Amino acid sequence: MSAPIRSQLEREGFARLPGFLPAGRVEALRARVEALFAHEGDRAGSEFRQEPGSRRLANCVNKGPEFRACLADPAILDLVGSVLGPDFKLSSMNVRSANPRNGVSQPLHCDQGAIADDRGFWVCNTVWLLDDFTAENGALRAVPGSHVWGRLPQDSLADPAAEHPEEVLITGAAGDVVVMNAHLWHGGTANRTDHHRRALHVFYCRSDKPQQTYQKPLLSQAAVAELTPLERRILALDDAVNDALSAAPAVRSGFLK
Numbered sequence: 001m002s003a004p005i006r007s008q009l010e011r012e013g014f015a016r017l018p019g020f021l022p023a024g025r026v027e028a029l030r031a032r033v034e035a036l037f038a039h040e041g042d043r044a045g046s047e048f049r050q051e052p053g054s055r056r057l058a059n060c061v062n063k064g065p066e067f068r069a070c071l072a073d074p075a076i077l078d079l080v081g082s083v084l085g086p087d088f089k090l091s092s093m094n095v096r097s098a099n100p101r102n103g104v105s106q107p108l109h110c111d112q113g114a115i116a117d118d119r120g121f122w123v124c125n126t127v128w129l130l131d132d133f134t135a136e137n138g139a140l141r142a143v144p145g146s147h148v149w150g151r152l153p154q155d156s157l158a159d160p161a162a163e164h165p166e167e168v169l170i171t172g173a174a175g176d177v178v179v180m181n182a183h184l185w186h187g188g189t190a191n192r193t194d195h196h197r198r199a200l201h202v203f204y205c206r207s208d209k210p211q212q213t214y215q216k217p218l219l220s221q222a223a224v225a226e227l228t229p230l231e232r233r234i235l236a237l238d239d240a241v242n243d244a245l246s247a248a249p250a251v252r253s254g255f256l257k
């Protein structure tokens with residue numbers, strides 16, 4: 001990946017890869033996402049968390065080859081490795097779709113409520129835009145550089161839901177991917193349009209931390225049979241340390257209860 005992208009990711013805590021996904025893959029993902037929302041109904045997202053004002057899907061690795069194709073893309077893994085170091089795994093793969101006219105911004109948060117530790121950064125998210133992100137439809141906001149501050153918005157701000165004086169809006173086109181150091185203070189904004197705003201979140205963590213969604217027990221035999229060795233490794237399917245870390249339930253969301 002190009003040096004400017006890497007240095008923006010390091011300096012600002014995020015970088016957008018324009019036109020990363022071809023239109024055909026965006027269409028296939030959208031079609032699968034809508035089929036799953038129709039099929040799962042009120043249960044959608046419940047393997048992780050549901051969110052007022054947004055539709056969510058969780059455990060997407062198990063829900064179609066369109067999603068699995070986003071799990072171990074070499075260019076994305078390279079950037080994620082530049083944040084997390086060489087030893088990392090998938091933490092979760094979810095869809096978030098901000099509802100039309102939902103009237104709610106997410107509070108600024110760091111994913112998993114994570115603060116960098118003495119080994120450095122341990123969470124990195126990638127946001128795959130399935131619709132254009134605009135100033136009106138619930139684009140991401142982020143406070144550039146906040147990934148190195150070593151503190152959480154909820155411990156530092158009177159109102160993490162309020163606009164932050166240093167925040168920027170991360171807009172882009174369907175097919176772009178935003179790679180984000182997930183210690184960055186960020187959140188989805190309110191959708192003021194009549195259309196859903198959909199994104200796939202492919203979220204990674206360092207290998208010594210628990211997965212947000214313990215993948216192994218949630219994967220069907222059919223899905224496992226299709227995995228490459230690299231995908232098995234990224235899912236930590238043969239990693240006894242991960243089994244010990246991730247099997248115990250814990251609070252693993254930045255702000256969702």
Ligand SMILES: O=C(O)CCC(=O)C(=O)O
Pocket residue numbers: 096106111127138139140186187188189199254
């Ligand atoms: O706008 C988005 O999809 C990102 C939302 C987000 O930061 C989250 O759900 O943790």
